[in-house]
Amino acid sequence: MPFQIILNITIAIMWMFLNESYSFSVFVVGYLFGALLLFFLQRFVPDEFYMKRVVKIIALIFLFIKELLLSNIAILKWVYKPKLDMQPGIFALPIDLKSNWEITLLANLITLTPGTLSIAISNDYSYIYIHAMDIDNVEEEINSIKDSFERAIKEVTR
Amino acid sequence: MNEMWIEAIWDIVIIIFMLSGTFFIVSSSIGILRFPDVYTRLHAATKSSTLGVAGIMISAFLFMYVEHNIVSGKLILGIIFVLLTAPVSGHMISRAAYRSGVKLWGNSVKDDYHKQLDK
Incomplete structure (x- = not known):
């Protein structure tokens, strides 16, 4: 579970870099995208979603x-x-x-x-x-x- | 015209939260005065006052948001910590009272904890 959270935060930060805007709302959007990615890839990540x-x-x-x-x-x-x-x-x-x-x-x-x-x-x-x-x-x-x-x-x- | 209505509805919602919060606080203090012993008084003190404080803080939060467009995180944190700490403090006060020998009310019918302490 901690691994998945770290992965999710990393995806959110990468989303911020790709957008080149560093505000909280962009972080939240990136976090939601990360959660969606983890949901689709849950067969390949250890532990339950x-x-x-x-x-x-x-x-x-x-x-x-x-x-x-x-x-x-x-x-x-x-x-x-x-x-x-x-x-x-x-x-x-x-x-x-x-x-x-x-x-x-x-x-x-x-x-x-x-x-x-x-x-x-x-x-x-x-x-x-x-x-x-x-x-x-x-x-x-x-x-x-x-x-x-x-x-x-x-x-x-x- | 329409905006006036929305503002009036917001005001009514804020007033309802504020009034219910104060009502719960008043009734909890009446309960503290009326009930016979420490433990029953703690019932009133820990439960009703929690909801009362939460109601007043929610109404303050809505007021700040509607009138000044501020999302006040401090008020939310206040609600969360009151909700978390009130039951714990009730538990600790009642345990300390029991261990220092405060008697139950005369009409009490059962006391299992006494047996445990005698062991």
């Missing part, structure tokens, strides 16, 4: 934004509810991600999902402890959401 991974990263960002909006609406509901009758609590969620980077992403995503806040990660990285605003509703829901998160993160990092 890296734009596929970029698309997955963008999908993950959209997932992030969607969860952020939903969780804000959920919080607003609790803030303006006249009676504080929720049942908060901390529960443990098993995870099967390995590296620090992946776990950080997952903890961030869980914090942004409706009604949950990641509190801590166990010492052997196998559980993540989550504080939930209303534990009865949340616990089943988070188990299903977690699978989609883990899948999206794995697609990006592996």
Whole structure:
């Protein structure tokens, strides 16, 4: 993947020299041409075409934004509810991600999902402890959401 | 005539972003005052304020672009870093609070982390 990015940047710089104009917009055009070239020549370059991974990263960002909006609406509901009758609590969620980077992403995503806040990660990285605003509703829901998160993160990092 | 309409629509979009941002910030501060313990207050502090700040920055970005034709990269960077750092700070504050012995609210029903710490 790093090799393909370097190749793409080289093509963009060559495009700038061929145009004899050295502005950012020409660089962007050259970069797009480079991506197109790499797309057509992907059988001859090592590794998978890296734009596929970029698309997955963008999908993950959209997932992030969607969860952020939903969780804000959920919080607003609790803030303006006249009676504080929720049942908060901390529960443990098993995870099967390995590296620090992946776990950080997952903890961030869980914090942004409706009604949950990641509190801590166990010492052997196998559980993540989550504080939930209303534990009865949340616990089943988070188990299903977690699978989609883990899948999206794995697609990006592996 | 036509240009006036476009300008008016831009103004309305900017106003909507600005108002929703301030609304989220106000409700997050009400939440911080109303909720019973540290952890539930962090829910309000980390989530709503993130979206509030993002909304205000988006409206500022649109205003700069429409009125002065400036694409302000700083505002975009500000949104990205607020989005990245707010959940992390919420995680760290709640962990530090738990480790230094802050109790959960009386109505809380479950506490798995306590068992882990006892080991």
